[in-house]
Amino acid sequence: MNVLILGSGGRECAISSRLSKSPEIDRLYALPGNGGIKKYATCIPGSVTDIGCVKKAVEDYAIDYCVVTPDDPLAIGMVDALSIPCFGPKQSAARIESSKAFAKELMKKYSIPTAGYEVFSSYEEALNYIKGITFPAVIKADGLALGKGVVIAETIEEAKKALKEMMLDKKFGQSGCKVVIEEFLEGPEVTVLAFTDGKTIKPMISSMDHKRAYDGDKGPNTGGMGCIAPNPYYTTDIEKEALDKIILPTIKALAEEGCPFSGCLYFGLMITRDGVKVIEYNSRFGDPETQTVLPLLKSDLFEIMKACTYGYLDKTEIKWSEGSSCSVVLASSGYPGSYEKGKEITIPENLDAEVFIAGAEEKDGRLFTSSGRVVDVSATGKDLKEAVEKAYKASEMIFFEGKTMRKDIGKKALEA
Ligand code: AMP
């Protein structure tokens, strides 16, 4: 079987590394891939949002199955457009990420716990509404905004600025024409990625992303600077509550709305004093959560993906390793602001960790940085302490000019 994966990040590198082990896959391709994915797949140049280009690759390389991981091709209907079986939701189900208003309305209709909210398409009405609310409050652009469309406004002035930037200045283009204004929630955050075929849902091991750029959860939001799994705040009781009140009802709600979700559904949860609530859904694997969770997966990833696509997930056993996992992101100095590219990366052989390339080009067998998040270093251990130590030991041994990383991934969890 020939399989194509769309994307070019650390997440796709981790998924490719697992797919490359599947005995059923004859040839693995990635579009566009990156300098690290090259180790596992043949990279095809092109853009993941160019449907014509992806269709041509499917034809040219006789692709039988396509794994669609990034949010934007899912949002534009890549799975609907391709005439082959795919891992990933159709456009109608991907709205759970591509429209925050859709996600909130779904939760309201099916009584799934989430922050209270209102949706606005009129700037004047939104402006009027914020005069009567308490702060902090959360302003979210309705559509995709590269993870930057959420503003936690501490004051009415900050809220006004965010509304102006989103709705009038169109900072996020069409994505900000509609906004969701919601109640600010507090508590530890948990990511639960789950495999689903639209009827059955099987959660993976829980995880904890570290989204802020600097130690102590300070600084600007990033795509994620590191991650641990399992998440120690996700106790058996919380897990049961999340399953009963959020995870199962969501999959049922989507099916009842006529848009069953097949693929990986991402639950961004917050454990508040009033119980577990949904902060966000994503219609895809998380990054860097995937690089942390997949090292604990013992079963064949491709078998599970096919079960999601063809609808027999109930009959598919998914096995996980005991122990914990930790990923540290090595970033270019300056990220998430501006940074330099083209720095040579040296990675010693025989590290006691897995290295997933997130942003590097390969030239004559040498790797050069090509984006903000460059390398994800993932290690597993008998417990979190061991996983964290191994991930940091390996991270210290990888070099490129301007390498930066958070030094406290897993620290809070170890102290919890
Ligand atoms: P999102 O892009 O929706 O994941 O939001 C980015 C981050 O903003 C989340 O990981 C939370 O830390 C924070 N956030 C989003 N919504 C809320 C909320 N209602 N209350 C508190 N924090 C929030």
Ligand code: GLY
């Ligand atoms: N790590 C957060 C995300 O993938 O959206």
